[in-house]
Amino acid sequence: DPALRFVHVNETTCRMMGRPAGELIGRRLPDTLADFEGDARSFVHHVRVVADTGRRVQYESYAPAPAGTRLHAWTVEIWPVHDASGALTGVAMAALESTEQHRARERLALLDAAGTVGTTLDVVRTAEELIGLLVPRFAGFAAVDLLDWVLGNDEPFAKPPEHAELRRVAHTSATQNFPTPAVHLGGH
Structure with missing residues (x-):
């Protein structure tokens, strides 16, 4: 919702967050992130931008999932959700794990620099x-x-x-x- 509370989560989100849906639904996104520094803070900022402006954002990061330790590249599409009257009712997102593409870009950059x-x-x-x-x-x-x-x-x-x-x-x-x-x- 516009206050960044979870309304719906899928199984993949639960796995990434390391929590069952019952522990996420109704809670605010920042309150569910154990380490609210660096990338997590930046991610929440981008979600807030969408909630505040009503404009979609594509966010890319290289960080572990909240419940993980291995670094992954993420491409996250964040967009506003409006009701029939056009009022903002929430923010939705879809994350794509893009580590292989990230590594390929790094290799190309290295070749270019070499x-x-x-x-x-x-x-x-x-x-x-x-x-x-x-x-x-x-x-x-x-x-x-x-x-x-x-x-x-x-x-x-x-x-x-x-x-x-x-x-x-x-x-x-x-x-x-x-x-x-x-x-x-x-x-x-």
């Missing part, structure tokens, strides 16, 4: 682009160390030297100034 790595002959720039792709997507910290000769004009060795010098050409962290790198840029 296509920008190494577009120049500048090895230092390529190293910077590579760690920019890795952090924070795959790691909290990444570094690239190169053999000294790669940075100069020398020809590559026919046989790798026994004790090669590496030089740090790029590093980054997902958290600014943490961790403090053991080797600073340009260092061995």
Whole structure:
């Protein structure tokens, strides 16, 4: 209804909420969410927008179901329900679990970003682009160390030297100034 109380729920909703229909019907949506922070708060905000404005909303999130712990992508259509006279009598919604589509979009975005790595002959720039792709997507910290000769004009060795010098050409962290790198840029 317009006050965000449950009027009807299906079995899937009960499973997602982790409660039988009898515990949901008549209760307000915010009161049924155990963790009313972050995504839950945003979801309720969007439901309220529909109740307040009478305009439909499509909401997308990446969060666990209220009764779950695994992350899922959700596409939720929320729309107003009007009576015969046009008065708003409630809000209805339909949720589509769209995790596979979400992951496919992430993979495409990664491929798109990877296509920008190494577009120049500048090895230092390529190293910077590579760690920019890795952090924070795959790691909290990444570094690239190169053999000294790669940075100069020398020809590559026919046989790798026994004790090669590496030089740090790029590093980054997902958290600014943490961790403090053991080797600073340009260092061995």
